[in-house]
Amino acid sequence: MNEGEIRLNQTTQEWVIYAPLRRFRPEDFQAQTNIEATVIDNNHNCPFCAVSEEIILEMHRKSSDSWQTRVVLNKYPALIPLGKPKRKTEGMYLTMPGYGSHEVIIEHPQHDRHLALMDLEEVETTIETYHQRYLALMADANNLLVIIFRNYGKKAGASLKHPHSQIIATSVVPQRRRWQEEAAQRYFDRLGECVYCDIIKHELETCSGRRIVGENETFIAFVPYAAEVPCEVWIIPKLHQADFGSITPKEKKDFASLLKDILSRMYYKLNNPDYNYVINTNARYKAEEPQVHWYCQILPRLTTTAGFELATGMSINPSLPEIDADFLNS
Numbered sequence: 001m002n003e004g005e006i007r008l009n010q011t012t013q014e015w016v017i018y019a020p021l022r023r024f025r026p027e028d029f030q031a032q033t034n035i036e037a038t039v040i041d042n043n044h045n046c047p048f049c050a051v052s053e054e055i056i057l058e059m060h061r062k063s064s065d066s067w068q069t070r071v072v073l074n075k076y077p078a079l080i081p082l083g084k085p086k087r088k089t090e091g092m093y094l095t096m097p098g099y100g101s102h103e104v105i106i107e108h109p110q111h112d113r114h115l116a117l118m119d120l121e122e123v124e125t126t127i128e129t130y131h132q133r134y135l136a137l138m139a140d141a142n143n144l145l146v147i148i149f150r151n152y153g154k155k156a157g158a159s160l161k162h163p164h165s166q167i168i169a170t171s172v173v174p175q176r177r178r179w180q181e182e183a184a185q186r187y188f189d190r191l192g193e194c195v196y197c198d199i200i201k202h203e204l205e206t207c208s209g210r211r212i213v214g215e216n217e218t219f220i221a222f223v224p225y226a227a228e229v230p231c232e233v234w235i236i237p238k239l240h241q242a243d244f245g246s247i248t249p250k251e252k253k254d255f256a257s258l259l260k261d262i263l264s265r266m267y268y269k270l271n272n273p274d275y276n277y278v279i280n281t282n283a284r285y286k287a288e289e290p291q292v293h294w295y296c297q298i299l300p301r302l303t304t305t306a307g308f309e310l311a312t313g314m315s316i317n318p319s320l321p322e323i324d325a326d327f328l329n330s
């Protein structure tokens with residue numbers, strides 16, 4: 001099996017991606033069990049300092065001739081755009097080809113540059129690159145969901161220090177995304193409002209901004225009321241917007257400015273923590289709906305997810321969101 005496959009777990013209705021291109025044999029995992037994952041932290045062997053793959057997109061800063069961001073296919077893709085995402089039964093089981101895309105966004109030519117410390121124009125160029133690739137991947141009707149994410153540091157699963165994000169397009173809608181859409185739909189059916197718009201209003205008006213850690217004309221950043229991990233922050237457009245693809249030029253600037261502000265505060269106050277962030281946007285066919293709303297979720301990796309969380313999906317957070325908000329605002 002060289003090409004990927006996606007199988008359905010019939011007990012949870014969750015799809016699992018099998019990506020044999022990422023690893024070769026079970027023994028390869030064995031060798032890694034007892035050693036810490038290595039991070040290529042110098043520029044000697046860095047595949048992003050000297051790109052050998054085909055460059056899908058290259059963007060320049062307005063004020064410079066040299067490139068700032070480059071997009072390439074992931075060398076070890078989880079999904080590839082080959083064939084058709086057609087389901088097939090295997091007895092009681094369901095499987096399909098691993099159709100999709102997996103790209104890497106190299107955010108800067110400089111190997112040890114931190115996104116948190118880039119200047120505003122550099123962060124804006126990164127967001128512009130996200131948006132262009134998002135629209136390009138959504139132009140393929142087989143892609144149902146496009147997720148942009150950034151893993152930073154070992155605990156967040158990054159294996160390269162060079163500043164980069166990833167973008168994966170899937171031909172299935174994951175169960176977790178459906179749960180979120182359905183929760184928003186039930187709220188809308190009961191109250192006729194978008195739950196995310198209501199949360200924004202509530203945080204701004206009723207809670208006197210006690211969990212808010214940043215705001216500009218079109219976005220707010222806040223520690224959510226039921227944050228899963230310490231210092232989790234959401235950055236969300238103030239006006240209803242279901243799809244990240246609909247972001248306007250003004251909103252891209254405001255999003256970049258708040259993202260830079262929150263990441264640099266985390267960098268200084270939490271001592272350069274490992275983190276993941278993800279742009280949670282909605283699946284095709286939900287992208288115009290009044291009840292779902294995209295947001296960027298930043299999850300610092302300050303604690304470890306263990307057996308209970310994996311078994312239940314229920315987080316144990318040792319820190320209260322209001323205290324985290326005070327800390328980030330201090």
Ligand SMILES: [Zn+2]
Nearest residue numbers: 046049111162
């Ligand atoms: Zn590098």
Ligand SMILES: [Zn+2]
Nearest residue numbers: 194197240293
């Ligand atoms: Zn909304």
